[in-house]
Amino acid sequence: MAGKSDKEILANSMYEDDPNGNSAPATTKDQESDQRQEVLKATNVTPPSAAPRWGPQNKGAQELASLYSPGKRAQEIICVYTCIGLMIINLILIVRHMRLERISVAIVSALCGIITADFASGLVHWAADTWGSVDLPLIGRNFLRPFREHHLDPTSITRHDFIETNGDNFMVGIPILGYLAHYFYIRSPSEIQLHFGWIAYVFLCSIFVAMTNQIHKWSHTYWGLPRWVLLLQSCHIILPRKHHRIHHVAPHETYFCITTGWLNWPLERIRFWSTFELVIEHFTGLKPRDDDMKWAKKLT
Template identity: 40%
Template sequence: MKNELKNQLRQQDATALAQGYSPAIRAMEIASIVSFIGLESALVWRLWGNAHTGPWLVLSALLLGYLAADFVSGLVHWMGDTWGATDMPVLGKAFIRPFREHHVDEKAITRHDFVETNGNNCLVSIPVAILAVALPHTSASWVFVSAFLGAMIFWVMATNQFHKWSHMDEPPALIGFMQRVHLILPPEHHRIHHTAPYNKYYCITVGWMNKPLAMIGFFPAMERLITWATGAIPRKDDIGTEAALELFEATAAAEPPVVQAAKELLEATTADEPKPVSPVRPS
């Protein structure tokens, strides 16, 4: 089924997609990076020296923010891969185009500079950064929420840089070590996503959330819900109508791995149960 589906993929031209990166988009990305750095600096200044800020609070906010960023990266990645089209006004060229380009030329990201790699993530993080700075820091709870939001968007900002390193043939030595111990996105883990038709392992900050989300069938369930509500076919613009329809039908019929495992366990338990023996009346 996978080979047949791969033969039906109808992806867009990599050169045309790359040319969609316009001077206007670059200017927007530069402004977003400057704004993001300014807001994160303001947040650090507000948290620094606050009576409610402590080392354990900061460490827990950083770790939970890392997990949250991994999930957010998967959600945004899934949306960019699955819905919309490159010819949509504003969103098409600025947000959807990079996802489509990455599937037809996955090494393109290694040729992007810092602005093109990280500008989009800074842009989408700005509203959360404003919220984190604006929150009152009058209690440990508020400080934690603010620190968590600031940590999450910091890791969201770093996500495309981690993603870029996972596609480099020879990343810096320290980065290679962090990949091997799975502190950032490892190339072999991310390679699962780059297997046609590109419908799994969307989380690209570190990838820790990929397996749990796959086990419960999170993204296929979201796709069925959106298709039921709107009639839109997932991945139609990315891989072509024929392949998208066949893939949607196949995933709709499949059960989440956790459900399959539960059924197998139930069947095995039932099979091992001793059958009741009919009582024999004495003669």
């Protein structure tokens, strides 16, 4: 668990059943809050202070939420509908060209695509969590702001609708799926069969990249999830809730992959992210998560 004990996770992460009041029914919330206090006493962990360190009452979280603009909303709507259209087109084309002898190749390629998507989610998540500032032109308010807000109010994502949750990730899928549809148009059936493994890889990678933030949202949703989502989480086919909670131990320096989470443990074992941070800090003087810490200090 990346060197984080259950005790550390309990003491240094927001328990998502309490401050937002939206991740469990009231009776369950009260029971789990009592259980938490018992564990804190048993493990000699000092309970969190009364200050709103996490949740929607945190001043930083409120300020960041207010920066969500109509222009950003319009971009997300366009991206979601465009990407869904391309998903449907490519799925139809793939089914049309599917051959029985290509199924094993397609499965292996699809698995590689899912692993690639998991690594890509970690890379983007790490970069946006660790570097840059909300004050940066264009990318600050539009793309880094949600990462800062999420650390201060983790279950705010459960209050976002489908558009706000998935707009940015669907935007990433548009050029890839657009290219894939174009590939079907310009290639002959024999060429498509020859490269069917590559096609399956690109398609599944794109789908999982696009769905990453929806999967992320489910990892913060502690009641009301469909049974099939719970099954996928329990089988660790998509990011499990308990697994992702390790990332939300302050100062959010580990377990960045949020599609399946399969790569989190091996990347931590080889100190992948921390090594990159040391190299970047050495050559640039920039401090990892400096902007993230600035927003975390706005408690009142």
